[in-house]
Amino acid sequence: MSDTRDRAEIEREVFLAGTAAGLAVPVSLPLDAHLHTVRSPDANAMLEAYCVLAVDRGLAELAITDHVDFDPAMPAYGFASFADRERDVREAAKRWAPQGLAIRFGVEITYERAYEDDIRGWLKRHPHDYVIGSVHISAESPYKASNVASFVAGKRLADVVAPYFDEVIGAAHSGLFDTIGHMDFVKRYLVPHVLPADLAKAPELYEPVLAAMIDTGTALEVNASGLRQLPRETYPAANIVARYRELGGRHVAVGSDAHRTEWFGYGLAEAYRLASAAGFAALAFRRGAGRVDVPISGLKR
Numbered sequence: 001m002s003d004t005r006d007r008a009e010i011e012r013e014v015f016l017a018g019t020a021a022g023l024a025v026p027v028s029l030p031l032d033a034h035l036h037t038v039r040s041p042d043a044n045a046m047l048e049a050y051c052v053l054a055v056d057r058g059l060a061e062l063a064i065t066d067h068v069d070f071d072p073a074m075p076a077y078g079f080a081s082f083a084d085r086e087r088d089v090r091e092a093a094k095r096w097a098p099q100g101l102a103i104r105f106g107v108e109i110t111y112e113r114a115y116e117d118d119i120r121g122w123l124k125r126h127p128h129d130y131v132i133g134s135v136h137i138s139a140e141s142p143y144k145a146s147n148v149a150s151f152v153a154g155k156r157l158a159d160v161v162a163p164y165f166d167e168v169i170g171a172a173h174s175g176l177f178d179t180i181g182h183m184d185f186v187k188r189y190l191v192p193h194v195l196p197a198d199l200a201k202a203p204e205l206y207e208p209v210l211a212a213m214i215d216t217g218t219a220l221e222v223n224a225s226g227l228r229q230l231p232r233e234t235y236p237a238a239n240i241v242a243r244y245r246e247l248g249g250r251h252v253a254v255g256s257d258a259h260r261t262e263w264f265g266y267g268l269a270e271a272y273r274l275a276s277a278a279g280f281a282a283l284a285f286r287r288g289a290g291r292v293d294v295p296i297s298g299l300k301r
């Protein structure tokens with residue numbers, strides 16, 4: 001318990017330091033494609049509050065991507081109905097369209113190989129504008145705070161990250177998702193046993209995951225939430241986004257992954273800059289039909 005509290009306290013300090021350094025300043029950007037509301041069990045933000053902030057800060061388009069889990073042991077399992085989530089988002093979209101704000105009905109699905117068939121069937125029956133597939137940390141995960149130290153001890157880095165990356169590869173190969181969310185989220189749980197700098201020195205460990213995304217046309221997300229969490233960098237970091245591009249990756253997405261109103265837009269401009277620096281001129285997104293490009297030219301430096 002104390003470990004959990006300490007980590008939360010440290011992340012609060014990281015958030016405040018980043019705020020002081022300007023990570024949360026108002027920005028004019030075309031899209032935040034990863035946002036959670038009270039329809040996610042770990043979020044307390046009202047959709048309406050995001051909309052007010054988006055108009056105020058000049059963000060043109062939002063994808064609401066509340067959690068849906070298929071493992072009964074995971075927190076979003078059965079948490080919010082499809083009908084409730086869709087109604088919230090579609091009604092907000094109608095209310096806010098006259099003010100120039102576009103709101104899309106997305107979802108963030110926790111991918112586990114064991115539930116792939118269930119996810120496939122469910123997505124066919126429940127269409128969304130945009131679908132993120134992410135690997136999260138389950139109740140039995142070796143990366144849980146109570147397990148991680150003993151799991152990491154004596155292992156090579158490749159073996160430490162393998163259980164996480166194997167699932168991400170499965171998510172990409174499933175072909176179910178527009179985008180893989182926070183593809184190295186595991187680094188949040190590995191601190192302080194493995195540091196982000198250790199992973200930065202081992203881009204070869206990422207390459208099979210990047211190759212799976214490239215082969216299947218699944219977009220890579222630059223997820224800004226790591227900037228307010230223990231890694232203090234995006235998921236994944238700049239060198240991995242650049243490596244994805246070098247290997248032939250052409251589809252990059254960007255999201256703040258906010259769960260609270262105060263996190264809205266946090267780090268988003270930094271994530272855009274990083275994608276742009278890696279050579280991307282547009283974001284990969286979907287608005288219900290096929291993939292669309294959202295140009296990211298004209299970034300304020």
Ligand SMILES: [Zn+2]
Pocket residue numbers: 108134136181182
């Ligand atoms: Zn996630």
Ligand SMILES: [Zn+2]
Pocket residue numbers: 034036108181257
């Ligand atoms: Zn998320």
